[in-house]
Amino acid sequence: MMMQAQLHCLCLFTLYLTTGYGQEGKFSGPLKPMTFSIFEGQGPSQIIFQFKASPLAVTFKLTGETDDIFQIQPDGLLYHNKALDRETRAVHKLQVSALDAHGNTVEGPVPITIEVKDINDNRPVFLQPKYEGSVRQNSRPGSQELDPLKNPFYNLVVSVEDMGGQKEHSFSDSTSVDITVKENIWKAPEPVEIEENSTNPYPIKITQVQWNDPGALYSLVDKEKPSKFPFLIDQEGDIYVTQPLDREEKDAYVFYAVAKDEHGKPLAFPLQIQVKVKDINDNPPTCPSTVTVLEVQENEQIGSSIGTLIAHDMDEENTVNSVLRYRIVDQTPKVPRDGLFLVQTYLGTFQLAVQSLRKRDTPQYNLTVEVSDKDFKTLCFVQINIIDINDQIPIFEKPDYGNLTLPEDTAIGTVILTIQATDADEPHTGSSKILYRITQGDSEGRLEIETDPETNTGYVKVKKPLDFEAVAVHNIVFQAENPEPLVLGVQYNASSSATFRLTVTDVNEAPQFSQQVYQAKVSEDVAKGTKVGNVTAKDPEGLDISYSLRGDKRGWLKIDPVTGEIFSVAPLDREAESLYRVQVVATEVGGASLSSTAQLHLTLMDVNDNPPRLAKEYTGLFFCYPPKAPESLIFEATDDDQQSFRGRHFTFSLGSESLQKDWEVSKINGTHASLSTKHTDFEERVYHIPVRINDGGRPPLEGTVSLPVTFCKCVEDSCFQPAGHMPGIPTVGVTVGVLLTTFLVIGIILAVVFFQIKKNKGQRNVESAQASEVKPLRN
Known part of the structure; x- marks a missing residue:
């Protein structure tokens, strides 16, 4: 037993050295809450982490859901001695404590979480070795080709594979499935024909649908959603019409039969039910209007077509019920004779039957026409007006x-x-x-x-x-x-x-200009004496003409009194007036001296003759004093030339190089730029910053503007102004200076007075002392 423990420790020690554990870093560290992820199925004696504790700790203690799998060495080495199984336990909650030599807890317990990561180590398994089922013919998508007469039975082998079948180490299983094909009796019935306005008792059964199994709940659905729906279905699947139908109101119906289970879920696709309303001759012919008016010229030839009466029948078109016949039954008046007109039996077209008509005999005829179908007759009225022909000349x-x-x-x-x-x-x-x-x-x-x-x-x-x-x-x-x-x-x-x-x-007439408005164009920088236009006028009586100008308010032009040529006599300025309008006067020489006027519109074309300037007067630019950081302000430039000429692409720069250490000008776009400070070391006063603006024209023009920027103490984002201070009134500093000067003058005067008093008092004391010294001498 001792030998096994020593061998186990030796194996751990070897693994400990070969894997780099024990080195401070990824696999070792202080005792603190941690989470580890470990794949299931790994072999035993796998080191997880080595904990380091304070010098007082001599050993470590492991508690929690160890399942006899996780252990810790006295030196803090955490490992597992068995393979993990995620299906048995996916997460292990452990606690690690550091103990001193007496077994007292020095640190911890600290929670340690072990997450077991899954690997594909279980194969999919069917719950039973064989399955049976059935399917109805044409009952659902994918089964349209099934026919129980051809193939009533199918045996299928179904397999399942995990990992989507894309991994080399995936697992699979298979089973047998027996499918029986049954006839589908849920079929749409043949279209139904119902005769309109039937007198049979209602409701009348017209067709039937049936679900494959008993217990289905049937209903009808009409997608058009009419105000009245004259059909119903019972729970046997029988479909009825509930009231008489009128073909002239609606000649066909299309709706759907639906079968649902007891929970209201559709069992299959709805079946389309088609109903056609069969026509009967139940409508008489109708006239197009109360009276149909036709016209015929009095010289019309026999057989000429006069016009057509078009009656209407609401019964079904192109059937015997809607075929109409026309017949004239009366003509009024019957002069010069009856039967003057014919009508084509099936077309209703009228023709002149006997002779040409004369309006002086009868200007109008009234016909009564019988229009009939196979069961009904209607009388229509036609008025034929006789029109006079143009046979007389003015x-x-x-x-x-x-x-x-x-x-x-x-x-x-x-x-x-x-x-x-x-x-x-x-x-x-x-x-x-x-x-x-x-x-x-x-x-x-x-x-x-x-x-x-x-x-x-x-x-x-x-x-x-x-x-x-x-x-x-x-x-x-x-x-x-x-x-x-x-x-x-x-x-x-x-x-x-x-x-x-x-x-x-003849009447003496004023001269006539060739046109009332003369248009001319000229560049605004043309030299004096340049010809800018020419006008011409003629006198109807052939007299000579003298030309003059009227309304030349700027004195820019003169006109040759003989030729009508117009010249510039002063510098032109488009910015002052881009379209210059003057009147040209033509006066006849001799005669009554009549005159006439025309307009000269002189368009001045722009040249780049205006330097850029500020778009507005900037008088309120300021920064708060003392400045805390460099700041910027934005200004806009413009000039008086046409925008299409200069394109509004100005460039900006400081007007003095000596200011570049304090200020910076940056272009924002073609018309705007920013003036920025480069530091915060500014005095509390007004700075006048010169800025050069170039318009980039041809030739380019440049202007220098001055931006007054004030550094001032701010109150609510504006410069502070002392109460009561107005222009012309001394400021606080001036007032204090005046007061100090006044006090100084008063002090000097008081000092002189005090010195003089003291001097006079001293003289009196000397005189008194001398008097005292003399007195004894007088005794």
Whole structure:
């Protein structure tokens, strides 16, 4: 026994040395709570950790869930002497205590947790060597091909493998499964036809469904969820219709039969039930409207189609129940005879049967038409209007409207002539309405004619200004026409035309510019005397023209009075006015000196002629004094040039190199930068920091700005201002200085007075002493 213990200690000692245990570090350390993870199945005598204790401890004690597996050596070496089994115990809770030579606890007990990590050391096992089951034909997904007539029985071998079958050391097991295929009687029935409006007693059984096993609970589901559902199912699976159906209301129904178990769980997929409503002839024909109105021209040929009456039957289309027949049963009036019209029996199209009609005889016919199906008849009414044809041309009341003289400045819209033609066709129709147009003598469209729709009177008006210089005499030809085409064989002739002579007299007119607005562009930095534009005007009477400018408020331009050329006479400035508008005046030389005006819009194109500047006045920049750390403030730059020209990409730098040890300027983006302090050694005063800003233009322009930054004592994030201190009032320091000076002057005066008093008192004392000395001499 002693020999076995010595051998065991020797083995541990050997393992202890070869594995590096005993060295301070990963596998040894002070006594404290710890957790270890150990794989199950490892061999015995596996060292876990070596604990170190205070010098007073001479041995260690292990307690808790050791299960005779875990032990500890007197020197603190914790190990296990048997293989661990996670399935027996997954976690061991231990306690380790350090003892002195008398067995007293020096440290601990300290909790130690051993977690047993799993390894794949158990194979999967089926609970029984053989299984039996059954499946219904087409009862669930994956079994659609099962047919009990072909293969009523299947024997399967099912295997199971752990670790997902991906490990080399996985375990497996297998078993036998016998499957019997049974017929599935849960099948959708054939579509059902139900005759509409049946008089049989309800409910009426229409079909049946049945689950494979007894005890199923049946219900019907309609996905459309109608307001009324005329079907039900009993618990035998019989499906009934509960009320008469109307095909014209709904011609087909599709719903589903559902089978559930006693817990409300569906046993299989729902079965679709299809019901078609069979039509019966239960609807009479209906007319499209109270009266169907058709039209026919009075010169229409025999056999011409006049129009169609389309009646409707709500019974099923393309069946004998909805085939309609048409028959004329009455014509009013029967002049010049009865039977003037025919109707096609199955189409309802009307034709002229005998002869052409004349509106003057009868302007309207009323027909009564019988529309029938195989069981019902309906009377519909048709009105046929006889339309007049355009067989009469307009005729002017006189062929010549004489001469008229007008000045060329006659106002637009002035009625200068009234014309009249008449038409013998039916009044207030397209055949008798007259439209007037000018076919000769007004190629430029200076005149227009408006027609009174009631009287067909034509009013000739001035549409555009008359122009003596262009045309002095207009020989006008008027044409009167109908909007409706004339019938074949009838044509317009000289009776539909009339003439008129218009003489235009000259009026002295003002010069006319070639355009009312002249556009010009020029760069703002052009030299004085540069031509910037040109205008032209003509006098209708051919007089010379003198040009001048009006509204040149900045005195930038001058115009050549003869040629109309415009020049710059002073520096232009886009930033002052980017679009410069002036009026150009053209005055005729001689005559009545009439004038007219046009606009000159001069667009000034930008050049980079403005240095950058601050976007606003920065007067309230401050840092709290004394500063505790370097700080920054942000400022923005801009300039007056166009943004598209300069692109707003400024660069920033300090205006003096001597400031670089105290200040720093950093660019944030194209328009913003920050001014930062580099230390905290600043005085309580105002610093004026010069900053150079460059716009990067062509050519680049640079400006230097000054940022006033104040270091001041702060109260609530703002500079402290003493109460009552206003500009012009002395500060506290000045006041104290004045007071001290006053006190000093007063002190000097008091000292002089005191010295003088003391001096006078001394003289009096001398005189008194001398008097005392003399007195004895007088005795």
